Amino acid sequence: MMKCIAPFVAAAALAVGATAVSAGTLDQVKQRGSLACGSNPGLPGFGMPDDKGQWSGFDVDLCRAIAAAVFNDPTKVKFIPLTATDRFTALQSGEIDVLIRNGTWTQSREAELGLLFAGVNYYDGQGFMVRKKLDISSALELSGASVCVQQGTTTEVNLADFFRSNNMKYDPVVFATADEAIKAYDSGRCDAFTTDVSQLYGERLKLVNPDEHVVLPNVISKEPLGPAVRQGDDQWFNLVKWVNFAMIDAEELGVTKANVDDNLKSDNPEIRRLLGVEGDYGKSMGVSKDWAYYIVKQVGSYGEVFERNLGEGSPLKIKRGLNALWSKGGIQYAPPII
Numbered sequence: 001m002m003k004c005i006a007p008f009v010a011a012a013a014l015a016v017g018a019t020a021v022s023a024g025t026l027d028q029v030k031q032r033g034s035l036a037c038g039s040n041p042g043l044p045g046f047g048m049p050d051d052k053g054q055w056s057g058f059d060v061d062l063c064r065a066i067a068a069a070v071f072n073d074p075t076k077v078k079f080i081p082l083t084a085t086d087r088f089t090a091l092q093s094g095e096i097d098v099l100i101r102n103g104t105w106t107q108s109r110e111a112e113l114g115l116l117f118a119g120v121n122y123y124d125g126q127g128f129m130v131r132k133k134l135d136i137s138s139a140l141e142l143s144g145a146s147v148c149v150q151q152g153t154t155t156e157v158n159l160a161d162f163f164r165s166n167n168m169k170y171d172p173v174v175f176a177t178a179d180e181a182i183k184a185y186d187s188g189r190c191d192a193f194t195t196d197v198s199q200l201y202g203e204r205l206k207l208v209n210p211d212e213h214v215v216l217p218n219v220i221s222k223e224p225l226g227p228a229v230r231q232g233d234d235q236w237f238n239l240v241k242w243v244n245f246a247m248i249d250a251e252e253l254g255v256t257k258a259n260v261d262d263n264l265k266s267d268n269p270e271i272r273r274l275l276g277v278e279g280d281y282g283k284s285m286g287v288s289k290d291w292a293y294y295i296v297k298q299v300g301s302y303g304e305v306f307e308r309n310l311g312e313g314s315p316l317k318i319k320r321g322l323n324a325l326w327s328k329g330g331i332q333y334a335p336p337i338i
């Protein structure tokens, strides 16, 4: 087990100095010629490099979409691998421009750590995985269980809350990385493994016999995951936020990678504004008027990015659920570009 610093306090020390490096992020990114994106180094579906160093994942594609908006080139990104514990200090210190690493938007990460979450790219919640042979159907049957969990996460806090509020005893077994936690669970060190539900499906793929394990139906927390930036740079905050919104708006308007060029001829005023055919909505954010055209053309709409990394087109096969558009039974809702 690796030794780690306490989850929330660690980054707080730097919060005061955070604004020193925060203004002018867009100019710095342009001068550098690439975006420094804080990423998860080992989470299937969300972010990880393959053996050739090629990164892929749902969060990784949001990094690429920001690069597409800034440079009209989604390849101008440097992915910086970060653990749960070191991710916020990396953002505060200016080592990265944006953190897109399945990070939950919480009050203390904004008010105490001096960060801002620029929207939600995935609505998640915390769950549990257990061995089928344990023969339980609810997390409420986990009294007395040992639970493998990763340090420096909201997961640790919610786990304690859940057992305390249900008057149940448990034995937390804490690790610095997800890999260590999942390996320990697989080797029988813990009765249960807990993390965000989306990650349970990704981590399950790493087990020796994935079919011998089941994700329990209980969802014990709200985990709105999204990109985070430093406070004190409204221009950059706006850009990151509107890149995510533009992808959601594109899905709602039916604009995809495949049809985006045809849609340049569309009569629909919302599509014309999105793609920069009418008006210039990039200028006030410091990017070109066709910023969203390049996002969709080179990376895709929200729905396409979801399906490719997490949905039916991926090994995870996660249903859209809460992440369906608001008009289709979910809660993904982006303000209009107008």
Ligand SMILES: N[C@@H](CCC(=O)N[C@@H](CS)C(=O)NCC(=O)O)C(=O)O
Residues within 6 Å of the ligand: 040, 041, 042, 043, 083, 084, 101, 102, 103, 104, 150, 152, 153, 154, 155, 176, 177, 178, 179, 195, 196, 199, 203, 223, 225
């Ligand atoms: N959403 C939670 C949990 C995020 C998190 O870091 N989860 C772990 C548990 S699976 C993870 O992604 N680990 C990947 C790794 O360390 O390689 C948070 O923001 O605190």
